[in-house]
Amino acid sequence: MKFLTLLLAAGGVGLFLTLGELRAETGEGRERQTTYFPSGQLWTEAECDAQGGREGLFRRYLSDGRLEAEGRYAAGRMDGEWRWFRADGELDPEKSGLYHEGRRVGELP
DSSP states (O other): OEEEEEEEEETTEEEEEEEEEEEEEOSSSOEEEEEEOTTSOEEEEEEEOTTSOEEEEEEEEOTTSOEEEEEEEETTEEEEEEEEBOTTSOBOTTTOEEEETTEEEEOOO
16 A cells, blocks of 8 residues: 655645555456545556556546546557546547557547
């Protein structure tokens, strides 16, 4: 378990933000990484390789717990079908689509 504290400065005002991170073995030569908002709410879930690079399923959530993005990583880059959601919960067609080596290459089927 590790925690990262960041100091954000804007207009002379500092804001401390602590992000929590937990890792657990999946038993498939991968780790599951989870990060949390300072409130304790889940922020991301990611499968990672032994070196900590993203490899496999990834989900990111908004601070209210709603899903923001879901897709897969291959060799540390977005790959395959990705779904991004707007704050109102609707699918974002401009971000959602088919990805290859981290770049959007087409629309969802």
